[in-house]
Amino acid sequence: MISPRPFLTGLFQAAVDAAQPALCIPSHLPPKPRGRTVVIGAGKASAAMARVLEQHWDGPLSGLVVTRYGHHVACDQIKIVEASHPVPDLAGAAAALEILEQVSGLTADDLVICLISGGGSALMTLPVPGISLEDKIAVNRALLRSGANISEMNCIRKHISAIKGGRLAAAAAPARVVTLAISDVPGDDPAVIASGPTVPDPTSFAQAQEILARYGVVPPESVATCLQRAAEETPKPGDPRLANCETILVAAPQASLEAAAAVARKAGVTPVILGDAIEGESREVANVFAGIAQQVARHGQPAAAPAVLLSGGETTVTVRGGGRGGRNAEFALGLAIALNGAPGISAIACDTDGIDGSEDNAGVIVTADTLSRAAAAGMNARSRLADNDGYSYFAALDDLVMTGPTLTNVNDFRAVLITT
Helix, strand or coil: CCHHHHHHHHHHHHHHHCHHHHHCHHCCCCCCCCCCCCEEEECCCEEHHHHHHHHCCCCEEEHHHHEECCCCCCCCCCEEEEEEECCCHHHHHHHHHHHHHHHHHCCCCCCEEEECCHHHHHCCCCCCCCHHHHHHHHHHHHHHHCCCCCCHHHHHHCCCCCCCCCCCHHHHHCCCEEEEEEEECCCCCCCCHHCCCCCCCCHHHHHHHHHHHHHCCCCHHHHHHHHHCEEEEEEECCCCHCCEEEEEECCHHHHHHHHHHHHHHHHHCCCEEEEEECCCCCHHHHHHHHHHHHHHHHHHCCCCCCCCEEECCCCCCCCCCCCCCHHHHHHHHHHHHCCCCCCCCEEEEEEEECCCCCCCEEEEEECCCCHHHHHHHCCHHHHHHHHHCHHHHHHHCCCEECCCCCCCCCCCEEEEEEEC
8 A cells, every 4th residue: 555645755855866966976077187177166956066076086176166045065175155046146146256257267278167057047147247136136036927937037047147158168268168967957958057157058139038028028228228239149059169168967857757766666656757848837737747647547548556647847837926835836736626636646746956936845745635625724726826825725734845955956856646
């Protein structure tokens, strides 16, 4: 007999464990250079990545990485700075400027190791001249509420940044730049992870303007002027300044899904991986997943119960209400409504970094009696969903998953368990 809660949390833990820097960094370290080794980076996992690098590097290091508040890991040679995510702050801007200074004046004998993970775009913020940090923050806030996906948001971020979209690598030339990246983006595109500071950028100013228009985001005048002027494009593929750059993907969502699938098999549950790059409105994705789960329960397709549907990626939330909750709470509440108490179906939806949006939970658990327990407590699921209030809904049911920072980030993890 499978006990849903420990089974689902066990799958989530397996997914997180598979992406830990201690497991994925050591085998990908580059050879030592003749000159200096400078370590830079940004992201929720960057401090943990830096510590593992230090432990496995034979020789002197210097540098700086910036991570989210609460994600600090002490290092001996590499400076660790904490800053705000998902909305940037002055600490992140100061860290970005210092990172640029760290890589200036290097030679072809020097090596830059860049440690990149999810969250790096907001954490390493340095607006182009003419745009204030406040204006960049305003654009970021609007994008987070608009329903734009991560690729679209990062296209805009690159074109109002002095460090993203390959500009950091250009500043480090002619040094060799090796980027070790933990992917948190659908498709694992290095140009999207943390807005690709060391990767050529195929997007344009025109695309950035079109995205803002599509989502009805009216930027501050300084941002609109910058995008219209299109004075200096980001480095494109083939740019000679990036010729000595290499990006290595050290951890990605698919490997974490496979780790969870292995745990399920050992428990006698058939895993079905639906995809590692699922996107779309959280509540709409939930409707689709509910339909697949019910197909398993009723018809044994695409697998017979007991089975678990596994997926990764990054859904989005178009914020229209005033409630609390990240995209996983939104997905879970939508799923509970769509399942409507269907017996034998439960689920977990969490962010592998341990933080769902800007809340203090990793995600939530849904059970067959979620709606009935909430109704008994006087809560209406549909009204809470309309108010984007998934966090409060599941908090009242004691169904939040609380892990604290996991010090890695391979995006969202969802598992829908069907036992009958």
